[in-house]
Amino acid sequence: MTDSVLDLQQQIAALQEQLRESEKAHDIGRQNTGLKQADRQIDEFLAMLAHELRNPLAPIASAIAMLNVSNTSDNPVVSRACDIVERQTRQLTRIVDDLLDVSRVTRGKVVLQKQPLSIAAMVADAIEISNPLITALNHRMDISLPPNDLFVDGDAARLSQVLANVLNNAARYTEDGGDIWLSVSQTGAEVLISVRDTGIGMPSELLTEIFNIFTQSERSIDRSQGGLGIGLTIARSIIVLHGGRIEARSQGPGHGSEFVIHLPLLEQQPSANAQQEISFTTEKTIRRILVVDDNRDAADGMAMLLDISGHITKTAYDGLEAIAAAESFKPELVLLDIGLPHMDGYAVAKHLRQQASSRDIVLSALTGYGDDDDRRRSREAGFNYHFVKPMEFAILNELLEQMDTR
Numbered sequence: 001m002t003d004s005v006l007d008l009q010q011q012i013a014a015l016q017e018q019l020r021e022s023e024k025a026h027d028i029g030r031q032n033t034g035l036k037q038a039d040r041q042i043d044e045f046l047a048m049l050a051h052e053l054r055n056p057l058a059p060i061a062s063a064i065a066m067l068n069v070s071n072t073s074d075n076p077v078v079s080r081a082c083d084i085v086e087r088q089t090r091q092l093t094r095i096v097d098d099l100l101d102v103s104r105v106t107r108g109k110v111v112l113q114k115q116p117l118s119i120a121a122m123v124a125d126a127i128e129i130s131n132p133l134i135t136a137l138n139h140r141m142d143i144s145l146p147p148n149d150l151f152v153d154g155d156a157a158r159l160s161q162v163l164a165n166v167l168n169n170a171a172r173y174t175e176d177g178g179d180i181w182l183s184v185s186q187t188g189a190e191v192l193i194s195v196r197d198t199g200i201g202m203p204s205e206l207l208t209e210i211f212n213i214f215t216q217s218e219r220s221i222d223r224s225q226g227g228l229g230i231g232l233t234i235a236r237s238i239i240v241l242h243g244g245r246i247e248a249r250s251q252g253p254g255h256g257s258e259f260v261i262h263l264p265l266l267e268q269q270p271s272a273n274a275q276q277e278i279s280f281t282t283e284k285t286i287r288r289i290l291v292v293d294d295n296r297d298a299a300d301g302m303a304m305l306l307d308i309s310g311h312i313t314k315t316a317y318d319g320l321e322a323i324a325a326a327e328s329f330k331p332e333l334v335l336l337d338i339g340l341p342h343m344d345g346y347a348v349a350k351h352l353r354q355q356a357s358s359r360d361i362v363l364s365a366l367t368g369y370g371d372d373d374d375r376r377r378s379r380e381a382g383f384n385y386h387f388v389k390p391m392e393f394a395i396l397n398e399l400l401e402q403m404d405t406r
Contacts, residue, residue, distance in 0.1 A: 053092075053096045053368070054390065055295050055389065057089060057093055057096075058293075058298040058391070059295065059301040059302075060089050061089055061389075061390030061393075062302050063301055064085050064086045065392075066304055066305050066308060067081075067082050068082050068393075087132075112155040112241055113155050113156075114153050114154055114155055115153070115154075115156070116151050116152075116153065116270055117151060117152050117153070117154040117155075117156050117159065118150075119149060119150045119184055119193070120150075120184075122154070122159050122160050123143070123145065125156070126160045126161075126163035126164040127141075127167070129161075129164040129167075130164050130168050133168055133171045134167070134171045137171055137174070137176050137178075138177045139171055139176075139177065139178050140178070140179050141180045141181075142180070142181045142182070143183075144181070144182070144184065145183075146184055146185060150184065150186060150269070151270055152242070152263045152264065153242075153264075154242055154263065155238075158238050159238070159242070161238070162235040162238050163195075165231040165232065165234065166232075166235060166259045167180070168231070169259075170195050170196075170197040170257070173257065174198055174200070174256075175198075175199070175200075178199060179197065179198045180195065181194070181196045182195050183196075186265065190262050190264060190265060191262075191263050191265050192260055192261070193260070193261040194258060194259070194260045194261075195258065197256050197258075198256045200253060201251065201256050202248065202252070202253070202257055203252060203253060204250075207247075207248045207249065207250065210232055211232050211235075211246070211248070212233065232246075239261060239262075239263070242263055242264075244263040245261075245262045285400075285403075286311055287312070287400060287403065288312045288313075288329065288330065288333070289303075289312070289314075289334070290313070290315075290316065290322065290325055290333070290334045291303045291306070291314070291315050291316075291334075291335045292315070292316045292322040292334065292335065292336045292337055292340065292348070293315075293335075293337040293340075293366070294337060294339070294340050294341055295337075296317060298337075298389070299315045299316075299317060300315060302391075303315045305393065305396075311400075314331070318340050318342045318343070319340040319341070319342050319343025320342045322334070322336065322340070322343075322348050323348060326352055326358055326361070330357070332361065332403070333361070333362045333400075334352070334362070334363050335364050335366045336348060336349065336363060336364065336365055336383075337365075337367050338374070339368070345365060345378075345381075346377055346381040349363050349365075349381040349382045350381050352382070353382035362384050362403055363382060363384050363385075364386070364399065365378045365385065365387065366387050367386075368388070369388075370388035374386070387399075
């Protein structure tokens with residue numbers, strides 16, 4: 001009888017232990033479910049935040065472009081005012097993009113679009129992005145490239161963004177009229193991209209911490225150049241995703257800084273004759289363009305800018321109105337917002353693609369939503385292009401030029 005009771009007690013104890021383990025597993029499962037739900041909520045919040053911040057930037061950018069185009073008298077006051085507003089709009093756009101990027105990159109939400117990438121082309125793109133700031137601060141820049149171009153397996157937009165961030169930092173943290181050196185070299189199976197400056201430098205303890213989020217080199221109030229201190233965090237994450245690394249060097253405060261990017265070379269380097277030349281026609285074609293946006297200032301501003309450029313435009317402010325306008329106006333290009341009342345941009349695009357009269361229309365998403373999932377959904381809906389607000393006038397012109405070659 002005693003043995004039976006002991007056996008029963010042992011069985012109860014074992015069952016209790018199993019129950020505790022089950023409860024622990026259940027708790028972990030609930031925690032994981034909660035974490036996943038929180039992750040989704042963060043994604044949704046960031047997407048909505050980007051949309052709400054980018055929406056007012058779009059009409060501002062259009063208004064600036066209109067003022068620049070229509071300032072035929074070259075009034076210096078108007079030109080100066082336009083320059084100031086344009087520069088600050090770019091700064092706000094960069095801060096919004098950085099906030100979204102640091103969240104996506106550090107949480108592994110970025111999908112790289114890799115292809116054989118010319119280092120020379122990447123350097124040229126980065127310099128084009130950074131040159132306005134470098135020129136404004138009167139810096140001298142020396143560029144050294146190897147005689148033979150080098151190639152990596154990389155995402156062109158992301159790597160150009162990384163190098164532009166590093167160049168912008170070199171410009172910001174260097175006194176006006178300083179020197180910046182950019183050099184590219186090969187060491188073994190790696191390509192090394194170095195950016196060196198005569199700037200304020202860094203203490204040794206900051207050389208590794210500088211890549212942590214919200215870390216900035218100490219500086220006085222009058223040296224502040226804006227930014228959130230997250231550009232290098234994004235840069236390091238993107239470089240690591242490419243199988244590389246980035247390091248900071250400095251002999252100390254007042255002795256300048258150097259950032260060196262290491263990237264693995266493609267095992268099979270493309271031959272020189274493998275690169276194809278692309279030519280574009282320079283002749284301007286007048287286009288019929290439908291602009292769709294529930295933000296009336298954004299739609300009207302973009303349409304006015306296109307009108308000034310000689311194109312024929314029509315505006316619509318919701319999805320159903322866009323479908324009716326497309327049928328009557330017969331546009332060649334539709335600049336279509338995604339977040340529309342009554343019928344969103346994805347549904348509008350799918351509807352237009354199903355109509356025989358609309359299948360050849362060039363559809364371009366112009367939206368505040370710009371993460372990888374948004375771009376995937378726009379492709380699936382039938383969009384040809386996906387641009388994030390605010391759209392620079394130069395990019396719009398490039399789109400129109402590409403239409404001439406279709």
